[in-house]
Amino acid sequence: MQVASVIVDVAAMQTDRAFDYTIPEKWTGMIQPGMRVVVPFGPRKIQGFVTELKSGSNVKKLKSLVEPMDLVPVLNSELLELADWLTETTLCFKISAYQAMLPAAMKAKYEKIFRLRGEEELLNEEIAAFFNKRAELTWDEAAKAGVLSSLRQEIKADRIELIYKVKSRGQKKNIRMIGLSLSPEELSAGLDSLPANAQKQKDVLNYLARSETSLLSAKELMDRAGAGSSTLKSLIEKGFLFERQQEMYRDPYEDREFEQTQPLPLTDQQQGAIAPVLGAIEENRHETFLLYGVTGSGKTEIYLQSIQRVLEKDKEAIVLVPEISLTPQMVHRFKGRFGDDVAVLHSGLSIGEKYDEWRKIQRKEVKVVVGARSAVFAPFENLGIIIIDEEHETSYKQEENPRYHARETAIKRADFYHCPVILGSATPSLESFARAQKGVYQLLTLPKRMNNQQLPDVEIIDMREELRSGNRSMFSHALFDKLTDRLEKGEQTVLFLNRRGHSSFIMCRDCGYVAGCPHCDISLTYHRQSHRMKCHYCGFEELVPSKCPECNSEHIRYFGTGTQKVEDELGKLLPHAKVVRMDVDTTSRKGAHEKLLRQFEEGKADILLGTQMIAKGLDFPNITLVGVLSADTMLHIPDFRSSEKTFQLLTQVSGRAGRHHLQGEVVIQTYTPEHYSIQLAGKQDYDQFYNQEMMMRKLGNYPPFYYLALVTVSHEDVMTASGVTEKITQYIQSRVSNQAIILGPVASPIPRINDRYRYQCLIKYKREPKLHEILKTVMEHYTKQQKDKNLQVAVDVNPFIMM
DNA sequence: AGCACGCCGACT
């Protein structure tokens, strides 16, 4: 008797283990590890993943699995193993790991249906009327009508049964194909048999007779032969044509042409950098390279040519980019070089589109994947290289379970396939650079820009001085002068501001009252479109008060500046300048991002104003000025990485200027010009910044000198939250070595979200082999004896967001 | 997680 071990689709501590099922005879040999199956679980039916086949089980009474959901495994043995590793390192449930590795379309949907068993005359009248001659009724319908309890009785009396259905979320898309079912000889007879007035039908037959393809889509046929669907229908009824459903891919780049590009000759410095990578590819050797190249130094060409070599060896490549919809230029470069061999996976695609791209990978119809974080799980089986562009980006860390980091995951996979990883950045994360210094990664450097173009001149403006000299606007004199100068010359400017919306918060000028969220300890954000105050954490919103709720004063002031406000201001100051604004609000619609960029590229705008998303990948020759309106916004968030983030962002943004023939200039406005991350970003001196920041990290016992683990406890009651955190802290304290540093219990940086109080405990450690086990025990303890359902305990190993 | 089972208070 064959038995399948199954991980069921229930994300809970108690069900986070394999359950055994017998395999019905008709499925033996067909069911394999890595397949999704439908299994009975308690009274219901749910989805599960087969992890192992066995010849028996320790469990006495086994149920048998219902049916497979796949013809071939969706997870191969490597990915199953990777899931084990993810589970261990991030302390997540196995099912969460599996789900993270697959497109959302494969997540199960459940449906409950009441079905009549026999004759409905036996039912009570109310129910009979409700079924109204139908044999089935959904649970939701019944719940809405409030007949659940009567239905329960009918179930007890065996007159109705409750059926649990498991469905996949995404569907394959089918297309209707039409073909000619007549041979050439039969055709003329067929044409003659048609009535004289059936001209359209004749047109269709004639078109198909002349056409070279024997099968084409109904839509295309109708277009080309100028016929309607009724024409086709009658021809099919007459047996002249046949129709067939054919599976098709939704192609998000369908109507886009990609110009074929050829490898560019490499400069000496590129040559030097790529050689070790090619060596590793040649020798099938796993090695991690940190490609540290200043902005505009030609990293992408190195990626492209490394991939080229990998493809020549008939292997596959994964390219991770921070968020691809944000860099359409990147997609262009890969599709341009590798054409149809490229699949693209990013958050802008629909569930169905992602599913289709995933299937192309699984069926080996593509060899290169370009995508955001989750593309690291692309189901290739012969990987030749993994490339992570902008490796310092924090979006590579997933902030929900499984809390994995794409960089570590990539290295793990590459190790399995004995292939290299390239981490590319102009401003490497301290962790990576430190590893390169230690020789864990091999450092490759591109210190010069292509064509030896100078890095832009950077001017740092002290906005306190501006204020003192009476300039209360958001533009310093220097920036404004340069801006008008570029407008006159017809050159383009990029203005960067790290905050969307209008103003960040409102304050009463008389009493200092700041509008805060009643459910969270955070100030509300003003949104001009709706003229409302919104909480970005719990969704609370209210109208902007006209009077101060505390002191009744009418002197309400809007503080902070968002992109919207800057746009308004530009309209007033430079009414002739054409401005393109790019932030989450203007790019949420599909394709909007590309459209705005194209406008700017084609010179239809003078100024590109935007948030973070314009910091990366923009490469337009006519940009000669970059203005950073407020460099400090990131600096003051309570996070040990705030200096690093500030430095990286400023350097990236500055890199947008003067990438081609025109020399670029950068103006950075700040209230803290003396801060080293701003000073050194101004000088574009990464090495100096690295040294300085490493010193700070060493002093603060932060990464890369220490690893971190963060335990966050939340509860409606402050005392419970702090009390539990206290206990957890003590427990951990007593079990780790005295090398570990434990901070806590303390209130989280945001002490309350959604009426729940939040406390945390931060563990800094160098080597604690038992720590994962300890943390697991903590989680188990507080989820099992869940007397208090409201208590939440979350663990983040290597946290990036400390809130 | 969901669902059943089981034990207590408020109704036809």
Add this chain to the structure above:
DNA sequence: GTCGGCGTGCTC
């Protein structure tokens, strides 16, 4: 006496 509230414990 029954309906339904939610505390408890299990799911191969």
